[in-house]
Amino acid sequence: MARSPRPAIPAHNDGRQRVVVESIWPRVDDGQFAIKRVVGGTVTVEADVFADGHDLVAAVILFRGPRDRAWREAPMIELGNDRYQGTFSVGEMGTHAYSVCGWIDAFGTWRRGLGRKLDAGVDIALDLRVGADIVRDAATRARGTDLRRLTALAAALEADEATAHRAAAVFEVDVAALVGRYPDRSHATVVEPFLPLWVDRERAGFSAWYELFPRSLGGPDHHGTLADVEAHLDHVAGMGFDVLYLPPIHPIGRTKRKGPNNAVDARPGDLGSPWAIGAAEGGHDAVHPELGSVDDVARLASAARSRGIDVALDLALQCAPDHPWVVAHPQWFRHRPDGTVQFAENPPKRYEDIYPIDFESSDWKTLWKALFDVVQFWIGQGVRVFRVDNPHTKAFAFWEWLIAEVHRDTPDVLFLSEAFTRPKVMNRLAKIGFSQSYTYFTWRTTKWELTEYFTELTRSDQREYFRPNPWPNTPDILPEHLQTGGRAAFAARVVLAATLSSNYGIYGPAFELAEGRPRENGSEEYLDSEKYQLREWDLERPDSLRDLITRINRARRENASLQANTSLVFHPTDNEFLICFSKRSPDGSNVVLVVVNLDPHHIQGGWVGLSLGELGVEGRFTVDDLLAGERYAWEGPRNFVQLNPDVLPAHVFRVEQGVAVSSGPA
């Protein structure tokens, strides 16, 4: 029924709460979902705070982390127009809460009036007694030195002296702060419910992902193993990646198995797609025998961790027809009128090697628990990162529950949402808990598109909950510009991904070698895709992008500005092929400026029009190219840039005031 229009007389003292606190920011969907931060981050909170009449008000942020025994407070200052702002830092992972508390500043209001009366020369004798009462009341909440000082102040206000002399005491420098420490908050207003804040470990906000197919690491015509992956860790670590993502490692179904290049019928010996999960050897909690064992996973995770790398497993919640669940839990699948299980389809396309799970199953509670057990099983092996395959084709309510349930005991677990779909669907997945999200970056190529998209990601409300993780390529997506742009296009795209976003990833071997051959014209599939067969990659090839990628990742690690996104600013250029943007660290001490030539075929030059305020410089300054190792002296906002894609299509400059002496060529 309609809400009653009839508030009872408020309980307790609510009726005397004269301060209004409104429009707290940030908040996601009216506070339904948590804003996100990483350990060590800050939250700047704003709110409208005001009271009836003309009294001054005061406000603080109230906040609390999972291990805090009491609410903590951060001061807020007025920005004008009744808007208040404050900032607090978060020091531990987990669920935090925050809100704003406002109250009448009785002392400040009284002191302001006193000042005006003094200016007007009216009698203040009685006012001083009012002030003494306020100060004495504050003293009842004070201890130690403050108590003595407040008591003395109250006495001074009532002393047997000239009123002007007595009044002078309240305008001394630190008196407002002294009395302000002990306000009467008995009628303070606190907005409830408190707003949720989820704090991840730092890698959620700053990570470089590298994807590879373990089975391709075995050398010529040999099926690779998890042990081969372990042997390859130094290659990945050496390039500066800190998340190693493996496509599904589970037994691969045999029924309706796909052959090379997605052939409908596999020939004997064909390996099938790792995403067709489940066979006689087991399902989501088993390891494909040719890759190794569950113990190998634990060993790999441990070896990776010793190098500062997280192993990310693929969470693809779908089953091959041979998956044990199909027999054990037929109610988890949709059945057709002829009794067969409904395979995946996007009419008229059929994916008969895949059975989707039916999230409308009447047995959904058991299903949810089983899926949770799968995640928990791999967490038990030391895995702390999951790349979730097509989360948008599974129920949102399930993910919201799963992620929260996992985070309850293991808040360090990260989930990357692989949803390339409609914007509101992608956003919803981020709201309900996914730590990072794939993006449309893969198809955003022009200056206008990139500027528009990353402005939205970093300036709109989205930035509070959606952490972009752009990938120039994936095993599913070889975008057209990489098919036609050659090595220069790969170079430009990895610089863009790695600097526009603090999180990024590449489908590694194919990217290092600038693999750009599509299955056929007009397709985004790779020719001879690793999804269906082994591929041998000669990662020592002289034209590899390994060195460039290594330099980019080093620049990211050495420059705090590249480790977050909220400071991203675009600077105009007079050439449509030149994109220019900068980031700076929270304390402003580190500034990086990036210029990329988006044309992989021609040298492009032009003038950039820098917003010097954003760069924190004026007059003459130095820009140090962290990729090419060159240094330029620039002056003022307009500077000329020229980039040859055959050499290096990008500058990644560290910007420093004056002529820098500390940083040499990279």
Place this chain on the structure above:
Amino acid sequence: MARSPRPAIPAHNDGRQRVVVESIWPRVDDGQFAIKRVVGGTVTVEADVFADGHDLVAAVILFRGPRDRAWREAPMIELGNDRYQGTFSVGEMGTHAYSVCGWIDAFGTWRRGLGRKLDAGVDIALDLRVGADIVRDAATRARGTDLRRLTALAAALEADEATAHRAAAVFEVDVAALVGRYPDRSHATVVEPFLPLWVDRERAGFSAWYELFPRSLGGPDHHGTLADVEAHLDHVAGMGFDVLYLPPIHPIGRTKRKGPNNAVDARPGDLGSPWAIGAAEGGHDAVHPELGSVDDVARLASAARSRGIDVALDLALQCAPDHPWVVAHPQWFRHRPDGTVQFAENPPKRYEDIYPIDFESSDWKTLWKALFDVVQFWIGQGVRVFRVDNPHTKAFAFWEWLIAEVHRDTPDVLFLSEAFTRPKVMNRLAKIGFSQSYTYFTWRTTKWELTEYFTELTRSDQREYFRPNPWPNTPDILPEHLQTGGRAAFAARVVLAATLSSNYGIYGPAFELAEGRPRENGSEEYLDSEKYQLREWDLERPDSLRDLITRINRARRENASLQANTSLVFHPTDNEFLICFSKRSPDGSNVVLVVVNLDPHHIQGGWVGLSLGELGVEGRFTVDDLLAGERYAWEGPRNFVQLNPDVLPAHVFRVEQGVAVSSGPA
């Protein structure tokens, strides 16, 4: 403590609710406050509605009025990008609620797939059986003809005929609507809590207010009475006003009474300010003896109502030192250390004839009830409109409670907020229940200021809860432009107020006679203000604005476009002194275009650049001046206008396609 990050497995069937409904619009402060409409109005609701995967969804608005026994529904259609929209009408006063319900459109999804398979020429035999199951399921919810049709459809889908022939049945014109009437909503998602909507009577959205001081109606040197007001009703009604607002009619305090022109000490015989409420004769529930009795109020309200006019009383919750409450309820006032009651002050200014009520009183519950009783008392005399004096100097929580409490039994009561203060404070008062609000219009004079301000009022979220009631003048405010602009300025300002806003008001006698003399230079107070003394007004003076005001009010009544604000659109002109705007009725059949010369001293002419789409015309059209009675044939967007302030500084055109024949000169 922080919200738990741990949702339990959802109860009941929540886990199977695959549809997400987000971002319902409109809503005020996350649904904390009601949006407002008037009886007969409509609410257009939007929401993001989507599901995981690729299934089609369907959505309806759910809504309910105070007398509805069940939820009602209005259809929603997709606008694109997962946004859905629908509209419902409200037919009765009181608290309504609305939300959005979304579910998987199983039949639509299936039919879309079937169509694609047919196009691709793949086998659909099994699909037809799936469809038959869906239709049979819908039939379980149908009755009568629909049941028979659904049963026949299911049979047809499984008949012994060629599949293509069977499939054709589901693509017949009305089949989707037929099956769509009986969806499976067992896993539907409904957003809760429902959002609140408050519906007022029509006058809340469309009203013309006229303020007068009853005591000035007595003729030369005679104190007017409520009976004199009754005798004056025809004057007010004749001009087309429908709310007659009287300053406080209660006994006036004697202690510290103010003399003419706000003199600090009144002389014997001085009448004092009606806002200094309370004396030996009584307080807020008494009538000043020289004005009449409580019965006279009831008689006046009744006589006014018979002319379609509401009498609005002034609710000024403050007390003169002689008010009975000061002795009876000293705890409702703040006391100074010397035991005296704290008078009103805005340091260094002192208002010793006024004691503010202390809303932090420990006896606040009794206080609230007493104030409620005052309002209820006058409602008992037939009063249904209150103009609330300075509501922003009383606690917000009190007003929220009072208005809701009054509306519980008398939803037809309207409250006008007289708060000329900071924007967020004014907005808060509107959110917590005030029906209408005074505005900054009084000081907005340039084209830019008026355009900016009324765009904000009519296009921002504010329009959902803040109903502007602009006044060109009030007894407290004689703005500078009326002091210097003469009769032309008054004429322009009343046209602006009455056409920019569906609600407006004037401090009547002074306005009709273009009274523009300030108390002193630089003051917005009237010379010899009625606030402190009697004034005799010769309302039959030949230079009175009475006829113009009458024509404006007639235009408002005869043109539905002027009875609401959401359609307001400004059109550019090439002269800074010419402002041009239009409104159209919800059905588009009535369009009014206004052009005002903002310069009271000079003829101004220029070209207006009309947005013809907003006017609903093209090519040649007629504009009929409802004030001057002239008619012009216009063509295309650019037309020339010239206005002589000495004659009439404004056009109020009715716009009609082609050469109108029905409307003659006014």
